Amino acid sequence: MANKYEMFSVRVSAVEQATPLIRRFTLVREDGQPMPAFSGGSHVIVQDPAGSFSNAYSLMSDPRDLSHYQIGVRLEEQSRGGSAFMHQQVEVGTRLTISTPNNLFALDPGAGRHVLIAGGIGITPFLAQLHDLEGGATPYELHYAFRSPEHGAFQAELEQGPHAEHVRFYIDSLARKLDLEALFAGLAEDAHVYVCGPKPLIDAVIAGAKAAGIGDERVHWEQFAAAPAEGAAFTVVLARSGRELRVEEGMTILQAIENVKAAKVECLCREGVCGTCETAILEGEAEHFDQYLSDEEKASQQSLMLCVSRSRTPRLVIDL
Ligand code: FES
Numbered sequence: 001m002a003n004k005y006e007m008f009s010v011r012v013s014a015v016e017q018a019t020p021l022i023r024r025f026t027l028v029r030e031d032g033q034p035m036p037a038f039s040g041g042s043h044v045i046v047q048d049p050a051g052s053f054s055n056a057y058s059l060m061s062d063p064r065d066l067s068h069y070q071i072g073v074r075l076e077e078q079s080r081g082g083s084a085f086m087h088q089q090v091e092v093g094t095r096l097t098i099s100t101p102n103n104l105f106a107l108d109p110g111a112g113r114h115v116l117i118a119g120g121i122g123i124t125p126f127l128a129q130l131h132d133l134e135g136g137a138t139p140y141e142l143h144y145a146f147r148s149p150e151h152g153a154f155q156a157e158l159e160q161g162p163h164a165e166h167v168r169f170y171i172d173s174l175a176r177k178l179d180l181e182a183l184f185a186g187l188a189e190d191a192h193v194y195v196c197g198p199k200p201l202i203d204a205v206i207a208g209a210k211a212a213g214i215g216d217e218r219v220h221w222e223q224f225a226a227a228p229a230e231g232a233a234f235t236v237v238l239a240r241s242g243r244e245l246r247v248e249e250g251m252t253i254l255q256a257i258e259n260v261k262a263a264k265v266e267c268l269c270r271e272g273v274c275g276t277c278e279t280a281i282l283e284g285e286a287e288h289f290d291q292y293l294s295d296e297e298k299a300s301q302q303s304l305m306l307c308v309s310r311s312r313t314p315r316l317v318i319d320l
Pocket of ligand 1: 270271273274277290292307
């Protein structure tokens, strides 16, 4: 399918160590033009100069200021290489290639209240959304959880900025825990809940919202992550060549294809965000783990993302 992103060159103009594990990078265009417009919740795909790594990062800077973008990058222990590259090799002056922004985590304009819940590095999309919400008519609140005081990235800015009265902090090591049950009890019927952070937090928010009777359409989440390793092995059939490949447990369909060079696949993000590896399903049912397709699209079983999806059926025939 057609690539929805355009790539362009940027230069790193500032690097800041925000916490022991999180760095903030400021990016400016090489040609001096303003950055493409975006809304809070948008992400860009960032590639290293050699094109070896490609990762999605939320834009955290003010959408009203297009002189630059800012992203926050957490050094991941399980890094596929992207976050280690950003932390160890990127410095002021480094050139990177980034995509135009896309928003899969937008604020719902129909919400009567926005309840934002961040865990750790999951704070970044909300920082841009706070700028969008500033001065608006819709009430909002941000609940920001992190494990210890030194890991509270951008906490001082939040405490001192215009949103201070809308923000609550929860710090594991100080036993200041976020009580989701209490938070969801009595939430107005038109309030929307947004969560970004580690998978356990996202799972807890989704389960807590369900238990509180909050409809799925009022719960929004985002997590950029590699494919889950669990799931039984299955066979994928490439319909155009007739090739059959075994996709073992812990492997993605994309890896199975690339391991034997069975077909050429365009794949920009490799984490279910960009949509470039979308492929039609001809037979069988996929188990979707991407952020790109809507719930309706996933249920329709028309297509899947090769980089993260697995199969619910022992055999999956795809249009490749
Ligand atoms: S490569 Fe981006 S969704 Fe698969």
